[in-house]
Amino acid sequence: MTINEYLEDNLLLLTASPVVDHIQIIKRRETENDGYFRARAKLIDEGLLEISIYCRYEEGATHLFEYRFHWQDKDSNLIMRWDNAKHHQALKTFPHHIHMGKNETVGECEVMELSGVLNKIASLIDEG
Numbered sequence: 001m002t003i004n005e006y007l008e009d010n011l012l013l014l015t016a017s018p019v020v021d022h023i024q025i026i027k028r029r030e031t032e033n034d035g036y037f038r039a040r041a042k043l044i045d046e047g048l049l050e051i052s053i054y055c056r057y058e059e060g061a062t063h064l065f066e067y068r069f070h071w072q073d074k075d076s077n078l079i080m081r082w083d084n085a086k087h088h089q090a091l092k093t094f095p096h097h098i099h100m101g102k103n104e105t106v107g108e109c110e111v112m113e114l115s116g117v118l119n120k121i122a123s124l125i126d127e128g
Helices: 003-016 114-127
Strands: 020-030 034-043 048-058 061-072 078-083 097-100 105-108
Touching: 003 020, 003 034, 003 048, 003 061, 003 114, 048 114, 061 114, 078 114
Parallel strands: none
Antiparallel strands: 020 034, 034 048, 048 061, 061 078, 078 097, 097 105
8 A cells, every 4th residue: 555545545534434524634745655644523523533644655565653643522622642652651552552531541552543543433422
């Protein structure tokens, strides 16, 4: 998969998601070897998902290298933020982690892709 195909697939995930009402592309940059995508998605419950993805093409495939998925409610309160910023080194899943709730409680999590984030949001919106 090329950088362009990877970024397009992520945009298609947002476009096709039943929990996304509107998408705003903030920035998109791509070269043959890497790509960056930043967007805001207004959700059907009036919440907001901010997406930041940096990917690289290495060894014949495109890989997610850095990410940040920030989900907040309509009052701008954090619900969850998944990222792989290189802090919280004591976590077993370092650098992958999640921030939860207003207090931004940090927890362990595996690598998170946009598809997983959208599935999690959909399941929690359905419960709420």
